[in-house]
Amino acid sequence: MSLSSNNELNEWCWNEQPAKNIYEIFLKNKFHLVCPHAKCNVKRLFEKNFSGNGTEIKPQFSCSYCKTKYDIIDFYINIIKGKLRDLPEKTYYHKKIEQKSPTLSIKSVKNKSDVVVKIEKFVDSDEELSDIEILNDDSEIIYNFSEKDLSLTEDSSKKNSSYISYSSIGNKTLRINPGDSYSIVNMSASSSKKSNPVVITSTKRSAESENSSSKKLKEFKNSKETDSETFLTYEEFEKKINCLKDEFDSILMNQNDNIRSNFNKNIEIINVLSNRLEEISNIVDESISEYSKSGVAKINQLTKDMDELENFNDSLTNQVIVLTNVLEKIIFIDNKYNEIFKNFDINHHLQFIKTNILNGDAYSDSLMAEAKSKPMISIPDSSEATKDISTRFHVDMNDYDDFILKMSMVGVNFNQKTNACDISYKLRRIFIKGIVKTPKEKLIENLKIFGFNFDYILNVEMVSKKVYEFTVYFSYAPKFCSIVNDNDFITILPKFDPLDPDFPNPIPEMKKYKISSYIYKLRHNIENSKSEVYKNYANELISEIEQKTAYLFIN
Numbered sequence: 001m002s003l004s005s006n007n008e009l010n011e012w013c014w015n016e017q018p019a020k021n022i023y024e025i026f027l028k029n030k031f032h033l034v035c036p037h038a039k040c041n042v043k044r045l046f047e048k049n050f051s052g053n054g055t056e057i058k059p060q061f062s063c064s065y066c067k068t069k070y071d072i073i074d075f076y077i078n079i080i081k082g083k084l085r086d087l088p089e090k091t092y093y094h095k096k097i098e099q100k101s102p103t104l105s106i107k108s109v110k111n112k113s114d115v116v117v118k119i120e121k122f123v124d125s126d127e128e129l130s131d132i133e134i135l136n137d138d139s140e141i142i143y144n145f146s147e148k149d150l151s152l153t154e155d156s157s158k159k160n161s162s163y164i165s166y167s168s169i170g171n172k173t174l175r176i177n178p179g180d181s182y183s184i185v186n187m188s189a190s191s192s193k194k195s196n197p198v199v200i201t202s203t204k205r206s207a208e209s210e211n212s213s214s215k216k217l218k219e220f221k222n223s224k225e226t227d228s229e230t231f232l233t234y235e236e237f238e239k240k241i242n243c244l245k246d247e248f249d250s251i252l253m254n255q256n257d258n259i260r261s262n263f264n265k266n267i268e269i270i271n272v273l274s275n276r277l278e279e280i281s282n283i284v285d286e287s288i289s290e291y292s293k294s295g296v297a298k299i300n301q302l303t304k305d306m307d308e309l310e311n312f313n314d315s316l317t318n319q320v321i322v323l324t325n326v327l328e329k330i331i332f333i334d335n336k337y338n339e340i341f342k343n344f345d346i347n348h349h350l351q352f353i354k355t356n357i358l359n360g361d362a363y364s365d366s367l368m369a370e371a372k373s374k375p376m377i378s379i380p381d382s383s384e385a386t387k388d389i390s391t392r393f394h395v396d397m398n399d400y401d402d403f404i405l406k407m408s409m410v411g412v413n414f415n416q417k418t419n420a421c422d423i424s425y426k427l428r429r430i431f432i433k434g435i436v437k438t439p440k441e442k443l444i445e446n447l448k449i450f451g452f453n454f455d456y457i458l459n460v461e462m463v464s465k466k467v468y469e470f471t472v473y474f475s476y477a478p479k480f481c482s483i484v485n486d487n488d489f490i491t492i493l494p495k496f497d498p499l500d501p502d503f504p505n506p507i508p509e510m511k512k513y514k515i516s517s518y519i520y521k522l523r524h525n526i527e528n529s530k531s532e533v534y535k536n537y538a539n540e541l542i543s544e545i546e547q548k549t550a551y552l553f554i555n
C-alpha cells in the first residue's frame, strides 16, 4: 500500500473536529512553528500524519525534518500555542461515513493457513454486506466471501459502539502472511461508493502493489464524482451569470472607491510630508546662510584682529630690540665710566680743595659751619660780616637752581637777569604791588601780623607808585611769595624792573633820572641799614647797575 493512498484512506480523521479546525489554524502559522524535539529545536515545516488504523486512526502532525509525531491536541497547545476553549467539540461525522465499509481483523493466526477473520461494519449503514474480497498487496484476490459465509454476531463489549460485527469465515482457509497488508472490498454492485477498501496495515509493504491499488482506488473515486454532478437550465445559468456579474461589478466599484480614497489619503499624506520636508529644508538653508553671513563676518574680523595683533607684536619686538640696544650701550658706558673713575680718589680731591680754602681764608671754621647748615639763618649780629665774606668763596649754583624751581612752584617766574650779587649773597629783590605808602616801622609791624618773617627780609623800600621792594634770602623767598599769594590785596610783580621809568616809551633822560634816583635810594638804605650783609649787597648792586647803565651816562 502506498503512503498517498494510505493518506487518502485515512483523510477522514482530518475532517473531524477538532482536527479540521486545528489544521486550519496550523496552515496560518505553518512557517513559524518550532519543533520541540531535541534534535531540531528550530522552526520546521510540519505535515499531516496519523497513527493507528481503521476506526482507531488518530490524526497527528509530524516534523518534516526529524519525523517526530505529535498528537494534534498536544501540537495545538504546545507548538501552535492555541487555547483549548477555542476548539470546537469533537465530531465523528466522517468517521461514520467512512466506517460504513467493513473492516477485517485477523483474530488469530495459529499457523500460516489457519486464520479467523472478523469483518466489522457500522451499525447505521443500511448496506448489507454482500460478497467481500480480500486482496493482498499485489491486488490478487486471496479470498472471496459470499453473504452466506458471514453471520452477524453481537459483540457485547461493543454494544454501544457504532459498528456491528459479522462472524468469522468458518471452514474457509485464508492464506495470509502475518506482517503483509491486505485490502477488503465489498463487492456489492448497487453501492459502489460504499465499497471503499478497508486497509489492514501490517508493518511490511510491497512497492509493486501500490500502483495497482491506487488505480483501483481512483476508479472508485471517479464513479463517485460523476454521480454527484448536476446540470443548470440556460435561464438559470444566465440568471446566475448576471447575478455574479452584478456582484462582481459592485465589488469592482467598491474596490475602485477604496483605491481612490486610499490614493487621495496617500496624496494628502505625501503633500503634508513634502511640505514639512520643504519647511525643514528652508530652515536648514536659512540657518546655513545666516551662519555663513555672521560666521564669515566674524572670521574676517578675527583675521583682521589677528593681523593687527601680529603687527603690534612686530612693533613691540622692534621696541624691545631698540631698548635692548640702549641698555647694552648704557652698560657699556657704565663699564667705561667705572674704568675711568676706578682710580679717582674723591677724598683726595676733597682734601685738596679743603686745604686750599683753609690756606687762603682765615675764617675757615665759619665756612665749614655754613656748608653744613641749610637753610642759612641770618640773624644780625657781630658775626654777620664774616658770613658775608665767606659766601664769596662758596657760590653754590645748586642753591640758586633750587631757589628758581621753588619760586616757579609758587607761581613766580623771573624774566630779568639775576645779578651776580644776588647769587653771591643768596638774596633777591622781590617787588610787591598793592601796599600804599606807609612809614617803614609801621609797615614792618603790619607785615609781621600777616606772617612775614623779618629775620630773612633784609630791607623794605618803596621804589615806585604802590610798589615796594623786599630784599629776601633765597631760602625764604618761596615762603615769602606764598604768603603774598595768600593775600589778595597784594601782588608779586615778577617782571618789574625798578630801573624802568613809570611811563611807556621813556626818553633817555627819564631813564637816567630813574636809575640815578634808584641808586640814591640804595645809598640811603645802606646808611640806615643795620645789616652788614645788606650793606655789602647793596654796594655791589650799585656798582653792577653803574656798570650796566654806564653807556647811558657817557654823553
Ligand SMILES: [Zn+2]
Pocket (backbone or CB within 6 Å): 035, 036, 037, 039, 040, 041, 044, 063, 064, 065, 066, 067, 068
Ligand atoms: Zn523535528
